[in-house]
Amino acid sequence: MKRTVFVVGLGLIGGSIALAIRKEHDVHIRGYDISGEQLKVALSLKVIDEAATSLREGVEGADLIIFATPVLKTEQLVEEIAQFSLKTGAIVTDVGSTKVRIVGKAKHLQDKKVTFIGGHPMAGSHKSGVEAARSHLFENAFYILTPAEGTDVRAVIQLQNWLKGTKATFIELSAEQHDRLAGAISHFPHVIAASLVHQIAKIEGEDPLVSRLAAGGFRDITRIASSNPAMWRDILLHNKDSLLQLLEGWTREMECVKALIEEESGEAIFTYFQEAKDFRDGLPVRKKGAIPSFYDLFVDVPDHPGVISDVTGILAQHQISLTNIRILETREDIMGVLRLSFRSEEDRERAQIHLQQEMYDTYIL
Ligand SMILES: NC(=O)C1=CN([C@@H]2O[C@H](COP(=O)(O)OP(=O)(O)OC[C@H]3O[C@@H](n4cnc5c(N)ncnc54)[C@H](O)[C@@H]3O)[C@@H](O)[C@H]2O)C=CC1
Numbered sequence: 001m002k003r004t005v006f007v008v009g010l011g012l013i014g015g016s017i018a019l020a021i022r023k024e025h026d027v028h029i030r031g032y033d034i035s036g037e038q039l040k041v042a043l044s045l046k047v048i049d050e051a052a053t054s055l056r057e058g059v060e061g062a063d064l065i066i067f068a069t070p071v072l073k074t075e076q077l078v079e080e081i082a083q084f085s086l087k088t089g090a091i092v093t094d095v096g097s098t099k100v101r102i103v104g105k106a107k108h109l110q111d112k113k114v115t116f117i118g119g120h121p122m123a124g125s126h127k128s129g130v131e132a133a134r135s136h137l138f139e140n141a142f143y144i145l146t147p148a149e150g151t152d153v154r155a156v157i158q159l160q161n162w163l164k165g166t167k168a169t170f171i172e173l174s175a176e177q178h179d180r181l182a183g184a185i186s187h188f189p190h191v192i193a194a195s196l197v198h199q200i201a202k203i204e205g206e207d208p209l210v211s212r213l214a215a216g217g218f219r220d221i222t223r224i225a226s227s228n229p230a231m232w233r234d235i236l237l238h239n240k241d242s243l244l245q246l247l248e249g250w251t252r253e254m255e256c257v258k259a260l261i262e263e264e265s266g267e268a269i270f271t272y273f274q275e276a277k278d279f280r281d282g283l284p285v286r287k288k289g290a291i292p293s294f295y296d297l298f299v300d301v302p303d304h305p306g307v308i309s310d311v312t313g314i315l316a317q318h319q320i321s322l323t324n325i326r327i328l329e330t331r332e333d334i335m336g337v338l339r340l341s342f343r344s345e346e347d348r349e350r351a352q353i354h355l356q357q358e359m360y361d362t363y364i365l
């Protein structure tokens with residue numbers, strides 16, 4: 001008999017996990033979503049085999065239960081299922097961007113002969129909904145698991161086995177360490193990106209030209225400010241302690257920068273940038289992080305009708321998929337630059353080889 005996986009919350013992440021599990025296991029996937037529309041789409045896209053009409057019905061006989069709902073909801077639902085009949089030996093996990101509060105509420109499951117292991121696949125996108133779900137979303141990403149002390153090691157291994165189709169790299173952390181680190185590398189940067197955008201919006205009140213100038217580099221470095229506001233609201237509410245600490249550190253840091261500028265200490269300002277550059281240049285580049293890297297290739301193109309379709313045609317001929325294409329410069333009589341974005345380093349390398357063969361000048365920044 002097939003094992004049953006129950007996915008609660010059939011959005012981008014729940015859908016992607018379901019697809020990744022199906023790739024490696026012959027399973028029956030049951031789903032539940034508060035939105036009837038999402039459930040219908042998940043069924044029609046064959047992300048799930050069966051739609052449950054309630055949480056109580058869905059958990060029945062399930063070998064693996066995955067919560068892929070917004071973190072505030074997950075916290076409630078994890079507690080709620082403790083009152084239902086759960087299969088002995090079942091594994092329960094979640095995919096939330098925060099861990100301490102969810103893992104805390106999962107203590108209610110302790111006497112139910114099931115094992116809860118918190119999880120966080122550190123990759124995603126600004127899109128949401130099951131239509132955007134992809135089985136390869138987590139490929140090469142870190143997937144953090146936060147088993148509580150004393151958790152059966154076999155359950156952790158079984159969960160990794162369930163999730164092997166994600167092709168992610170698993171790391172075990174305590175929930176506290178997870179929230180501190182995810183706060184620093186993902187949650188807090190979202191706050192900063194939003195605050196930079198607010199700053200420009202205020203300046204625009206006095207000088208509307210600022211928006212036109214912000215269309216290039218500024219737009220790129222603040223890309224994550226276009227993420228789902230409801231999701232980030234919940235994450236901030238959940239990771240309050242880590243974020244308040246980070247905010248204090250940041251404020252102190254800005255005070256130091258302010259002093260350097262006020263004192264006009266050129267050498268110290270240089271050192272500030274140099275040290276940041278050295279540290280950043282030393283960061284590993286190949287892995288996917290919480291904030292996805294870009295695999296961008298720049299191509300010089302003459303201002304000639306048909307050039308874009310020629311470039312995309314070359315890529316199509318070699319079955320290389322683009323995730324984005326943008327024209328960076330299109331004034332008459334000068335060379336333009338196309339920015340092509342790819343899903344992986346490998347796609348970018350192949351694109352570069354084939355475009356160069358066709359005499360296009362390409363470069364990676
Ligand atoms: N979007 C991203 O890039 C990443 C998100 N996460 C985490 O994954 C979780 C889900 O996020 P997404 O898939 O992006 O969101 P999403 O909005 O695409 O999907 C969430 C789904 O949960 C459903 N839902 C909400 N309340 C529910 C309830 N009470 N019962 C059943 N279903 C309910 C919604 O209808 C929706 O279909 C969040 O906890 C988020 O923190 C983790 C890694 C990356």
Ligand SMILES: O=C(O)C(=O)Cc1ccc(O)cc1
Pocket residue numbers: 096097121122123124125126186224227289290291292
């Ligand atoms: O798309 C982006 O910019 C992201 O930051 C994706 C993301 C969002 C939330 C997570 O917990 C992990 C990754």
